[in-house]
Amino acid sequence: MWNAISLMCEGRDNMKLRVWWWRDYINGKSMDYYKVSSVEEAIEKIKELTEEDLKNEDIIANACGLEIFENGEWSEYYDEEGRDINEIMEEGI
Numbered sequence: 001m002w003n004a005i006s007l008m009c010e011g012r013d014n015m016k017l018r019v020w021w022w023r024d025y026i027n028g029k030s031m032d033y034y035k036v037s038s039v040e041e042a043i044e045k046i047k048e049l050t051e052e053d054l055k056n057e058d059i060i061a062n063a064c065g066l067e068i069f070e071n072g073e074w075s076e077y078y079d080e081e082g083r084d085i086n087e088i089m090e091e092g093i
Helices: 002-008 039-054 085-091
Strands: 017-025 028-036 059-070 073-076
Touching (some): 017 039, 039 059, 059 085
Antiparallel strands (some): 059 073
């Protein structure tokens, strides 16, 4: 399963990646960032955060994504097929 994702990252060695996680609480909002070393690790982190949020009744909504640091700035990560992390996860690769 993860081998396909690893192959998609070829040529992007030493990538700097981070998961962003936004929460809308009853009493406010928060945006958190988590460093990850691969797309595979990002998927695991997103699954972990999802499970945590499902147990917290104070969370009204959430959103997530994966960013890559390139050319001196953070931008949304897309694989060679143009898919973001949510699309990658939906397709179950």
